[in-house]
Amino acid sequence: MTELAETRLTKRVIDAIFPDSSRAFVVRDGRLEGLRLRVRTTGRKTFEYRYRFEGRDKLYVIGDYGTLTTDEALEFATILAGDVARGLDPQTRKSGQREEDKAALTFKEAVALYLAEGPREKPDKRESSWKLDRGNLERHAIPLLGSKLLRAITADDISEWQQAVMAGRTATTEKTRMRGLARVRGGRGAAARSTETLAAMLAWSVRRGLRADNPATRVRRLQLAGKERYLDEREAGAIWNAITALEETSIISSQAANCFRLLALTGARRSEIVELKWREVDLSRGILLLPPLRHKSGGGSRSKAIPLPGAGAEILRHIEKRCAWVFPKADLSGPMEPPKRAWNRVVAHAGVRDASLHTLRHTLASWAVADGASLAIIGKLLGHTKPQTTERYAHLRLDAGTDVVEAVAKRYLLSREAGLS
Known part of the structure; x- marks a missing residue:
């Protein structure tokens, strides 16, 4: 395995790293000793943390670039470095964390774990879906819940957080790249989507044994009406x-x-x-x-x-x-x-x-x-897996049906007039 010179692994640097079709190689991140990026011949790029524990060299696979940002990988690797400094083997995070470590886990640290390990647990979940999850958690959940202990979060906490997001308390403007800005808006839509993501993250934490229950199941979910904007x-x-x-x-x-x-x-x-x-x-x-x-x-x-x-x-x-x-x-x-x-x-x-x-x-x-296609065909064309999703267009089909019955009614009227003559 070839190891390249140490550098600062920013997004721009990583995007500029091209794979070598003949061999895999590793690039070390100068921001934290042990943090590296493995680049495979296929182009896949994976963050790793290399450390020494009890006289042995060990490797912890953090997650793929794209699913994780470079800052998230650094944050997670910093948590692992802290484990090593306290005499804990980071591999115990994968094979049953010690109870005292679980009890001290903050919500922010749990989110880092979820975004790092979740994609390996659900390999069929799209990368774009993980990006949406990351945005919902980092922009709306962590600012208000990040410092709380994961085990201490209650249904009341989530309800209050949901109301705060609806009220716009997490709204902000972020710099994304050169001359790029992301306007993070709160509101009902942001609260509804973020609650769904938070519930999924807490369900994962239950499966991982990080907490006993999922308090989000006891919180009333916000319903959003589907937008029906069409061009004439x-x-x-x-x-x-x-x-x-x-x-x-x-x-x-x-x-x-x-x-x-x-x-x-x-x-x-x-x-x-x-x-x-x-x-x-x-x-x-x-x-x-x-x-x-x-x-x-x-x-x-x-x-x-x-x-x-x-x-x-x-x-x-x-x-x-x-x-x-x-x-x-x-x-x-x-x-x-x-x-x-x-x-x-x-x-x-x-x-x-x-x-x-x-x-x-x-x-x-x-x-x-409007041209007469059935809802079943429309659903297949658009890739809808649930008939309810396509039902939003049902009223348009009814409009077309109204035109049909109006035409039939006119024919009856004309036939009546013809019968009277």
């Missing part, structure tokens, strides 16, 4: 024209423009197109075929076929294949970041309000229903 034909036309106009003037990139067009034409989820790989494109069959872990309805075993219309296939034929991804980063090391800023420019130019990228998905479904 005028709005859709304005957006399509805005994409073309902004692309031609180089205000948005052709990559972002083609991404938007494919989202509109397929009704796919944002990540399904943004992270699309060429091996998932089958132009001969006219489909995009996503493996189980690449889509929300995979369940760990089913691939998802997304029908590709002729216009969508034509877009893909004209995109240059530069790497594995259809829409790559500038350095070709992975998929591009979600083009949020470009989309904001498109809707502003089009004069359309309250339209997100997900609105394109709703629009495809609503137009399909």
Whole structure:
């Protein structure tokens, strides 16, 4: 195993590390002795902590980069270094922690454990889902619950925390990357999603023996009404024209423009197109075929076929294949970041309000229903695993049914008039 020179493992540094097809290698992190990044020939990058205990060299696998950020890996490795300093073997975290160690575990430390070990426990859970979990826990749960002992958290604590998130107490603005900002908003939606994540994390802590029960099961969950925003034909036309106009003037990139067009034409989820790989494109069959872990309805075993219309296939034929991804980063090391800023420019130019990228998905479904497609077909097209998810479009089907009965009523009236003459 080759070990490279010590460096500070920031996100930018790690993203710039390319695998060697002939051998795996290790890069040491200069911020903490023992913290390293293993880079496999496949491109997989894993954080590890190497330490010496009772005269023997040992290795603790922390977790994969992407599931964990570099700061989270450092934080977790620091906890492990503290164990070693106190005469505790970090491997006991994997094989039944000592009772005194469990009792002293804070909520923040438990979150670090969950994000490090959870992906190994649930290998069929998508990386994007783990990123959402991390965001919910770090941005909404840790600021208010982080210093509490994990074992001491009660249902009342969670209820009070839920109300605080609803009231906006965790709202903030974070610097994400160069000139990038993330606006963290509280509110009912943030509270509902974060509570679901917190409940899952506490259920994991029960399975790991870190606490006896899950207090989140005794907290009333917040219900969110599904958003039903669709584009009418005028709005859709304005957006399509805005994409073309902004692309031609180089205000948005052709990559972002083609991404938007494919989202509109397929009704796919944002990540399904943004992270699309060429091996998932089958132009001969006219489909995009996503493996189980690449889509929300995979369940760990089913691939998802997304029908590709002729216009969508034509877009893909004209995109240059530069790497594995259809829409790559500038350095070709992975998929591009979600083009949020470009989309904001498109809707502003089009004069359309309250339209997100997900609105394109709703629009495809609503137009399909209006054209007579059944809810079952719509559900299959969109990859819904639960019929209830597709039921949000049922009222559109009823509107079409109203048109039918109105037409029948007119015929009865006409026939009555004909019978009187």
